[in-house]
Amino acid sequence: MSDRDEFVEGGGAVTNLTTPPEPEVLLRSRHSVPAVSLQSSDSHRESSSGAGNLTDRKKIEESLIQHLSMDLLSCDVKLSLFSGAAKSFRHDSVLSPFPPAFLDDTGSKDIKGVHDALLAIPPLNRLQRQLEQNSCQLSDQQLNLLSWVFNGGQSQLSLRTMTKVEGIETLRRVGVKPGAQISLPTHAFEVRTISTDSWMSNTTEENSFYGFHGSRLDNWFSILHNGLQQHRAKTSLFGEGIYLSSELGVSLNFISRGIGWDGSMLGSSLSCLAVARIKNHPSVKIHCADATRGRVEGSEGGNIPENYILVRDNQLIHIRYLFVYGNETGLAVQSVLYRNRFSNWIYNNRLLVLLLGYGGLLLLVGMSSSPWFRRLLRKLGMLQ
Known part of the structure; x- marks a missing residue:
């Protein structure tokens, strides 16, 4: 969801950009x-x-x-x-x-x-x-x-490049379901600022949850340095605040491709989406059975829709990860990790599977016209 601009229609992931080298080691603070x-x-x-x-x-x-x-x-x-x-x-x-x-x-x-x-x-x-x-x-x-x-x-903003395995594990941890039919990011980064340690010291898995936030590319420099700010929000259909979603696919509708740096190894055109940690506080509005929890007084649109999150206090939210949509390689290729082992093997050996399937089809056609094969089928009672 975007807190700074009107809804962006048809926002999608950027593809076909230059592949950057994958980091070989985890990087220090x-x-x-x-x-x-x-x-x-x-x-x-x-x-x-x-x-x-x-x-x-x-x-x-x-x-x-x-x-x-x-x-x-x-x-x-x-x-x-x-x-x-x-x-x-x-x-x-x-x-x-x-x-x-x-x-x-x-x-x-x-x-x-x-x-x-x-x-x-x-x-x-x-x-x-x-x-x-x-x-x-x-x-x-x-x-x-x-x-x-x-x-x-x-703000001492720090981005740490996550490995592909780390990125996939992060997707799982923040609630992206295995097999989800959505565009996965090509690169993932852990976000830290000068306030991260103090904010996280009072936050646990039990008293918080994750939300996705999409915005225009030119907003992200300020967002990462200054945090998501309620007063910068322009979308207020369901009340004033910072809009996020519990579903990655919903927030993807609010990102837009922009022009970054011409010398970038990702290419000059990319888009971004953040994963924020949100404290489970009564002032955080979510879709639920409790009418008071899902509605802001004076809301023009009524109750908060399903999968939407509205944060009305800047202190209750902190960005933890940044997903970047650049080229087609990166994490998007690793979506295969969301499948079971059999599907994983088929995906990694799809050319071999195709050749074996074609060979098997030719073998069946040839055997169907063979007299001895037909006699064998009659003996087995499989052919009249």
Whole structure:
């Protein structure tokens, strides 16, 4: 469900994009990478010594190498979501927070400078090689932008790329039923911010449940940094609040494909959907037999529909996972894990099964015209 925009009709998954390399190992927490940045002020740079500037640049380059080495795909997605917000015609509201390196002393936003910086950044695997070989030509301001995006800004946003097996297990845990006829995400990410630990410390499986939330691509940079916010909601048919769904298929109707970063390994076009943990509180409206639990006073649409969730307090919800719809590989191919072992074997050996079936058909046709086979059938009483 979308909290920021009108319903998007016909929103679907993005397919046929470049396949990124699958992460080989689980990646460490964001805290293992020190957050460093260059000073963006021109006056500061002018007053600093040349050796000091070189030291600052070296530190930020080393930090970027660490980020890219640990989780290249999550860095790519962060930059894609940032780019999607920066390119949006609504960038004044959706590019929040705004990169400090592109703010002047009066607080004016240099959005053109942000666009130029994004055009200058090469694909991240190439950037990693350049940094390791000390051949990176990006300016201090452009490096500062990358450092700010990868470090997660003030919210310390961290995305951890989940393996395919982890992604499938997460789908099961959040309520996607095996064999569901829906588009599965191509990549899944665990989401953490500076408030995750404290929020989760007061949350258990017994007093919470999961909900899916879909939105436009250009909204996700702000959503992940600032959380889902009730005051940003535009959909209020059943009351004001944050709209989610207990069914993945329902929320898929509210995502829309958008243009992210041109250098992304996922391709420049993608869409996203979040999985949020919701505290089971009376102010969270759900479809149930209890009329007071399923209705908001003054609701134009009546009771909350089945599979809908309406959260009316920002503190009762926290995003835990981000599903990205990029190319056709990734988790979508792994939907076979939702089948039983026999179906799984058939799926993995479907060409062999087809050939065996064709061979069996030819054998039956040939044997049906064989005299000795017909005599055998008569002896067995299977043929008159």
